[in-house]
Amino acid sequence: MSKTIMTRRQALATTAAGIGLLAAPAIAQERTLTILSHKVHENVARGAVAGTTGGDIAGEWAAQNGVKLNWITADIDPIHDRLQRELALRQSSIDVALIINKYATPRLSRLLEPLDPWQQRAGIAEFGGIPSKLLDAVRIDGNLFAVPYRHATTGMHYNEALLAERGLSGAPTSIEQFIDYARKLTFTRSDGTKVNGLSVPAGAGPFAVLSLLSAFGAEIYDANLNVKADGPGMVEGLKTMNQLFREGVLPSNYATLSIDEVITSMQLGQSAMSCDPFARFTSHNDPRRSKYPGQIKVAPIPAKGGGFVAMTEIWAFAVPKNAQQKELSWSFVRELSSPANTIRAALNGNGPVRPAAYSDSRLQQNLPYTKEEAIAIANAATLPSTFDASAQASTVFMEESQAAVIGLKTPERAAADMRRRVEALIKR
Amino acid sequence: MLKLLSHATKISGMALFMLWSVGPVLFIVVSSLKQPIDIFAYPPQFLFTPTFENYVSLWNSWPAFFETMGNSLIVSIGATALASAVSFLAGYAYSRFSGTWLAASAFYMIAIRLLPPIVVTLPLFPVVDFLGMSDTHATLIVLYAAFWVSLFTMIMKTFIDEVPRELDEAAFVDGATRFQTLWRVILPLAVQGTLAGAIFVFVFSWNEYLFALIFTTNAAKTTPLVISEVMDAIYGTDWGVLFAGVTVQIAPVVALVACAQRLLIAGLTAGSVKG
Amino acid sequence: MTNRFAALPFLAPVHLLLFGVIALPSLYVFWLSLNESSYGTDLVFVGFENYRTILTDPYFWRAAWNTFVVVNVIVYAELLLGLALALAFARKIPFKPLIFAMILVPYAVSEVVGVLVWKILLNPNFGLIGRTLADLGLGLNWSSSPSQGLAVAALIGVWHHLPFTFLLLYAGVLSIPQSLYEAARIDGAGSWQMFWRVTLPLLIPAILITLIFRLVFAFRMFSEIWLLTKGGPARLTEVLAVYLYQGAFRYADFGAASATGWMMVIGSLAVASIYLFEIHKRMVKGDA
Numbered sequence: 001m002s003k004t005i006m007t008r009r010q011a012l013a014t015t016a017a018g019i020g021l022l023a024a025p026a027i028a029q030e031r032t033l034t035i036l037s038h039k040v041h042e043n044v045a046r047g048a049v050a051g052t053t054g055g056d057i058a059g060e061w062a063a064q065n066g067v068k069l070n071w072i073t074a075d076i077d078p079i080h081d082r083l084q085r086e087l088a089l090r091q092s093s094i095d096v097a098l099i100i101n102k103y104a105t106p107r108l109s110r111l112l113e114p115l116d117p118w119q120q121r122a123g124i125a126e127f128g129g130i131p132s133k134l135l136d137a138v139r140i141d142g143n144l145f146a147v148p149y150r151h152a153t154t155g156m157h158y159n160e161a162l163l164a165e166r167g168l169s170g171a172p173t174s175i176e177q178f179i180d181y182a183r184k185l186t187f188t189r190s191d192g193t194k195v196n197g198l199s200v201p202a203g204a205g206p207f208a209v210l211s212l213l214s215a216f217g218a219e220i221y222d223a224n225l226n227v228k229a230d231g232p233g234m235v236e237g238l239k240t241m242n243q244l245f246r247e248g249v250l251p252s253n254y255a256t257l258s259i260d261e262v263i264t265s266m267q268l269g270q271s272a273m274s275c276d277p278f279a280r281f282t283s284h285n286d287p288r289r290s291k292y293p294g295q296i297k298v299a300p301i302p303a304k305g306g307g308f309v310a311m312t313e314i315w316a317f318a319v320p321k322n323a324q325q326k327e328l329s330w331s332f333v334r335e336l337s338s339p340a341n342t343i344r345a346a347l348n349g350n351g352p353v354r355p356a357a358y359s360d361s362r363l364q365q366n367l368p369y370t371k372e373e374a375i376a377i378a379n380a381a382t383l384p385s386t387f388d389a390s391a392q393a394s395t396v397f398m399e400e401s402q403a404a405v406i407g408l409k410t411p412e413r414a415a416a417d418m419r420r421r422v423e424a425l426i427k428r
Numbered sequence: 429m430l431k432l433l434s435h436a437t438k439i440s441g442m443a444l445f446m447l448w449s450v451g452p453v454l455f456i457v458v459s460s461l462k463q464p465i466d467i468f469a470y471p472p473q474f475l476f477t478p479t480f481e482n483y484v485s486l487w488n489s490w491p492a493f494f495e496t497m498g499n500s501l502i503v504s505i506g507a508t509a510l511a512s513a514v515s516f517l518a519g520y521a522y523s524r525f526s527g528t529w530l531a532a533s534a535f536y537m538i539a540i541r542l543l544p545p546i547v548v549t550l551p552l553f554p555v556v557d558f559l560g561m562s563d564t565h566a567t568l569i570v571l572y573a574a575f576w577v578s579l580f581t582m583i584m585k586t587f588i589d590e591v592p593r594e595l596d597e598a599a600f601v602d603g604a605t606r607f608q609t610l611w612r613v614i615l616p617l618a619v620q621g622t623l624a625g626a627i628f629v630f631v632f633s634w635n636e637y638l639f640a641l642i643f644t645t646n647a648a649k650t651t652p653l654v655i656s657e658v659m660d661a662i663y664g665t666d667w668g669v670l671f672a673g674v675t676v677q678i679a680p681v682v683a684l685v686a687c688a689q690r691l692l693i694a695g696l697t698a699g700s701v702k703g
Numbered sequence: 704m705t706n707r708f709a710a711l712p713f714l715a716p717v718h719l720l721l722f723g724v725i726a727l728p729s730l731y732v733f734w735l736s737l738n739e740s741s742y743g744t745d746l747v748f749v750g751f752e753n754y755r756t757i758l759t760d761p762y763f764w765r766a767a768w769n770t771f772v773v774v775n776v777i778v779y780a781e782l783l784l785g786l787a788l789a790l791a792f793a794r795k796i797p798f799k800p801l802i803f804a805m806i807l808v809p810y811a812v813s814e815v816v817g818v819l820v821w822k823i824l825l826n827p828n829f830g831l832i833g834r835t836l837a838d839l840g841l842g843l844n845w846s847s848s849p850s851q852g853l854a855v856a857a858l859i860g861v862w863h864h865l866p867f868t869f870l871l872l873y874a875g876v877l878s879i880p881q882s883l884y885e886a887a888r889i890d891g892a893g894s895w896q897m898f899w900r901v902t903l904p905l906l907i908p909a910i911l912i913t914l915i916f917r918l919v920f921a922f923r924m925f926s927e928i929w930l931l932t933k934g935g936p937a938r939l940t941e942v943l944a945v946y947l948y949q950g951a952f953r954y955a956d957f958g959a960a961s962a963t964g965w966m967m968v969i970g971s972l973a974v975a976s977i978y979l980f981e982i983h984k985r986m987v988k989g990d991a
Contacts, residue, residue: 034645040662050488072645074653076661081952082641084742085553093562093645107955111743152662192838193470194828203846203933204661252827253846255936261826263664268468270828283664289464391953395938403937406847448862450805452820453812455831468829514716521713522986530710531986533718538915538979540721542971543729544923544944547964550957551731552724574724577717582912583874589908590878606709624874628867635813652813659819667823674816681811682804689803 032068033328036083037098039073041150041315044350045336053366054347061335067328076100083320087111092320095329099146101137101314105388112145113319118330119144124337129354136223137382138316146316147337148353149345152277153312153376154211155298155369157284162195162272171299175215178273178302179240185272186249197249199271202402203256206383206394209401211311212275213237214381215303220397220418223384225426229397229418233304238404238411245405255402266296275301277313278373279351298369300376312380314353389425396421453678460675464668482668486676493654493673500650501680502565504633507572511629512622515577519584519621520610524596537578545575549642556643563645571643572633580625587621588614623688631681651677736961753962762938763963766946767970773853773942774921774974777860781917782910784861785868789876790902810866818930821859846932849939856927856940863927864920868913875909876902908985915978922971943967 035042043049045058062069072094074082080103086092088111099108119127130148138146156178158171166185172178182197189195200208210220217233228234244250251257251271263283265271267290274280283289284296300308317333319326335341343360346352346367357363358374367373384390396418404414459467461478486493522534552571561567591614599609615622640650655677658670736753738746757763788806796802809817825833827842836842845851879902887897925944928934934941934949943963951960972979 038662039657039660070646073657074641075656075659077952078641078656084955085642088743089554089557107741107744194837196828203935252842252844256822256846256852256932258822259661260659260665261823261828264468264667264823265826265828268829279662280664289666289668291465389954395949395953398935399937402935406936408937446802446805449865450808452817452824452862453808455824456812456816456820470829470831470834472831514720517713518717521710525710526986526988528987531983533714534986535979535983537717537721538919538982539972540725540729541916541919542922542968542975543725543732544947544964544967546923546925546944546948547732547951547961548725548728550735550951550961551728555728570720571724574720577720579912579916581717582916583871586875586908586912587878590880620874620877624870627870631810637813637815652815655813656815659815670816674812677813678808678811682808685807685811686800686804689800 030066030068031325031328032070033062033095033325033332034070034072034093035096035098035332036072036074036079036086036094038076038079038315040349041098042071042073044150044345044348047344047348049349052348053362054344057336057341057344057348058332061332065328065331084108084111087320087322089322091324092322093324094320095323095325096332097318097320098149098315099138099318101316101382102385102391102394104138104140104146104316104385105390106140106386107388109140109143109145111321113321113323113326113329115144115147115319115330118326122330122334124334126339126354129339129356130337131353131355131377133380133382134312134314134353137314137384138318140386146318147333148314148316149337149350150315151312151351151353151377151380152279152315153310153351153373153380154208154275154301155278155310155372155376156273156275156301157266157280157296157298158273159266159269159271159292160295160297161292162269165189171297172302174302174306175304178215179244182244182249182273183247186247193270195269196251196265196271197273198244199251199257199262199265199274200254201257201259201262201276202254202398202405204259206397206401207311207313208275210383210397211301211309212241213401214309214311215301216240217304219381220383220393220422221426223386225384225387227419227423227426229400229422230412230415234415234418235411238401238414241401241405242407242411246407250405255406267291277351278369278376279349281369282349299372300379303379308375308379310376310380312377312382314382387426389428393422393425396425456671456678457675460668460671462668464666467667467671482672483676485666485669486672489669490654490658490673492649493651493658493676496649496651496654499565499644499648500634500652503568503572503648503650504630506565506569507576507633508626508630510569511573511576511580512626514573515580515584515625516615516618516622517610518577518581519588519618520614522581522585523588524593534582537581541575541578546638549638553642562643563647563649565648567643568633568636568639568648568650571639572629572636576625576629576632580629583621583625584618587618591617620691623691627685627688630684634677634681732961732964735957736965737958739958741955741957749958753958754966757959757962757966762941763943763946763966765939766941766943767966769853769940770922770924770942770944770970771974773857773860773924774918776857777864777921777924778914778917780857780861781865781868782872782914784865785872785913786910788865788869789872790898792873793876806869807866809863812863814863814926815930817863818859818926821855821862822931825855847936849936852932852936852940856924856931859927859931860921860924864917868917871913871916872906872909875906875913878909879905908982911978911982911985915975915982918975918978919971922967922974943970 047055058069083097086094134148138144138148162185163169168181168184172181185195185197187195200212202209213234216237218237219228219231221227245254262274262276263280266274266284269291278298281298285293287293300310303309319329323329339354342352342354343357343363346357346363355374358370364370400414400418403409404411460482462476463479466473556562556567595613596609599613635652637652637656640653655673658673659665737748737750739749740746824830827833827837843851845855883901884897887901892900923944924942928940928942928945932940934945947960947963950956950963
């Protein structure tokens with residue numbers, strides 16, 4: 001009975017809206033919200049991947065608010081290229097963009113809407129549930145210019161079947177053991193396949209390599225921009241990696257290894273371990289593509305002297321300063337950032353920015369690595385991008401670390417050069 | 429004996445060359461028909477039961493791939509038509525007229541192409557946006573055509589150079605205007621040049637990425653943008669799906685070249701008529 | 704005098720298109736190169752400071768040298784191969800349509816996909832070519848050796864663009880009247896003499912155009928390096944387009960990027976100048 005009434009009311013409302021539309025088309029026109037992001041964000045916000053259970057979070061918000069979603073997707077660099085061009089216009093057609101923290105420089109932040117006032121006016125529920133470490137990655141001089149939505153945190157992936165072949169079992173629990181495993185897992189299998197003990201996508205960016213180096217205590221610079229690139233941890237880490245490269249533990253094409261090459265070699269069992277974000281677990285164990293479905297596990301990377309290390313990258317919602325309908329943008333951001341929706345997105349495959357999500361029983365059931373990822377994110381560091389030349393600093397790190405690992409420079413020399421050059425960039 | 433040996437070297441050299449040329453494309457097409465897990469099997473499997481699984485995955489997980497093909501087609505055909513038309517006219521002018529002024533303009537026409545297109549996009553983006561032309565087919569058509577008319581004009585010029593001027597003059601005597609002469613006399617004899625140039629513009633427009641990324645969002649989004657999303661840095665590329673997409677993407681181009689080659693190869697006899 | 708104006712309506716569309724889409728923006732890019740600017744910032748005039756910065760940057764010069772070497776290797780290798788193929792095609796050869804299609808097929812693949820496929824084929828672990836070579840003990844080390852990295856990039860460049868060169872040259876060969884060959888044959892010329900006396904002289908315009916445009920296009924090669932090595936190891940395989948891309952779009956420094964763009968104009972002008980002036984000379988005479 002009540003249902004019919006509701007329907008009738010809705011029908012009335014629709015009619016009223018319809019009349020309004022005829023009377024004042026400019027006001028009642030269906031609104032469109034344009035979102036610029038990677039495909040992965042659309043997938044997790046809309047439950048677009050088959051087999052996920054979080055549902056269409058963004059779609060529900062859109063239906064409630066009578067909004068049409070216009071989702072523009074592209075790969076990581078193109079998104080930011082396009083976004084920055086849009087930000088330079090008088091008016092932008094982008095209402096919400098997902099930015100990754102490595103692009104979140106002071107220069108970019110000045111073109112984005114400051115979000116603290118919005119949070120004060122109509123706050124995101126339980127905002128304190130998002131760790132300050134993640135918020136700091138999108139805050140410069142106290143100004144919050146984006147809301148974290150997804151994290152990609154690195155872990156240590158290992159192939160249990162190959163471990164067993166070499167008489168090993170279980171994830172290594174110290175960095176020494178990790179290196180020892182990597183050496184033992186470098187071998188030629190009975191069918192002639194060569195296996196590399198350890199792979200890192202060193203050609204793709206600083207992120208994964210830095211995770212491995214940070215296990216030795218390496219750091220390029222800290223949150224206060226004190227450069228520490230020539231510290232003992234960096235030198236030792238580079239030395240070890242150089243040895244591993246010479247021994248053939250790291251693949252011979254180390255310097256140009258792409259993300260895809262590392263994933264594929266893990267799937268084929270030609271790399272026994274890798275340092276990469278936790279989310280690779282799905283690709284590594286995909287029965288369509290992997291020779292070892294269910295056997296490639298992931299654990300946090302053990303640090304020297306105990307504990308764990310990880311690097312994390314953060315994707316966050318930002319609203320362009322020159323956006324046209326910021327009320328609507330904020331409403332969208334607010335809705336998708338709620339505690340309940342964080343869990344739902346996680347069920348759709350998102351890396352949840354609220355640690356509380358990891359204790360959700362549905363997530364624990366669906367995602368085999370929740371416990372490990374929770375440890376990793378608790379220990380994770382970000383590479384701050386709080387100065388405009390931070391992208392150049394990453395390039396310097398790539399260049400010097402590659403030179404040290406493949407033996408073009410001594411580790412000491414590379415670390416010293418790294419320090420000198422990064423310092424110059426920060427001062428600029 | 430020696431002759432036989434040199435013959436054998438020639439043939440095996442040619443075979444090796446062909447393998448180099450076709451191999452990677454063959455790898456893409458063949459892999460698209462394999463189970464994803466078998467794509468990198470070593471030693472490679474040459475005999476296998478083909479599967480359309482990757483194509484089904486492409487259809488299911490990347491609906492945008494097929495939706496954007498219409499845009500790609502409109503833009504490619506539009507750009508090819510525009511570039512062909514204006515280049516044919518200009519090629520005729522450069523062939524039939526001469527002088528320092530004209531030569532200078534030809535020099536400028538080529539030299540203007542020296543600046544990398546990527547920096548040209550810096551000022552173009554705000555202008556296109558200001559004109560309200562973002563995300564339209566017309567923008568891509570004009571851009572793609574503009575970046576090829578220099579070469580295309582020069583190709584047309586060399587071809588029209590081979591058409592004897594006596595034919596133009598005969599047409600004039602018969603009372604034809606310049607445009608009529610162009611259409612009825614010159615064009616049929618220079619069709620190979622148009623074809624060669626048209627292939628370049630079409631293939632370029634069909635595969636272009638940078639301009640499409642900057643100047644389109646949804647309404648005019650082209651297929652290469654979707655392909656670039658399949659080559660993904662977050663989940664990792666699903667090779668089978670990518671190769672299925674690439675196979676679909678190259679099919680129209682291969683068909684176009686197959687159609688065009690009859691005319692291109694038949695050209696030898698046409699050339700002798702001209703002389 | 705009358706000629707000039709008669710030619711105008713035929714030339715106007717092309718020149719309008721070029722002026723609006725390329726020339727005008729290029730002038731603005733020159734203005735950008737004299738300023739400091741980024742996304743959403745106002746221009747600050749700095750004169751030739753951006754040029755000074757890049758010209759004193761050793762990475763710019765390394766990129767310039769790499770570009771110069773790779774461009775010359777690619778373009779002349781393509782010219783020789785393309786010429787050989789075009790001449791072979793002018794004769795009777797078996798399976799002509801099939802071979803024709805096989806030569807052109809790399810051109811159908813987009814640059815990005817082409818490079819990506821070569822990269823995985825050359826992967827020493829799971830790539831068909833890379834692993835086979837490694838098993839034969841001929842393993843390449845293009846990832847750690849810059850010269851090998853550049854060589855592989857050149858190989859991919861030639862693979863991808865040979866169809867372009869071939870098609871232009873073949874079109875040129877087709878336009879040579881058969882009667883000239885017959886005349887030469889009657890004079891008792893051998894095939895080698897015919898090549899030198901008939902084919903080559905008449906093919907010069909086509910060769911000039913091919914060389915100019917290939918030099919210009921090759922000079923801004925990007926995907927081959929960016930997707931294969933990202934300029935690594937240790938930025939040793941960077942080329943100018945990669946240097947520019949990093950500057951403009953990763954570091955958002957439009958001044959330096961625009962200056963790099965104009966330096967590339969000068970660079971490509973330098974490598975293509977002989978041919979450009981030759982074509983200009985021929986056009987003034989009206990016989991190109």
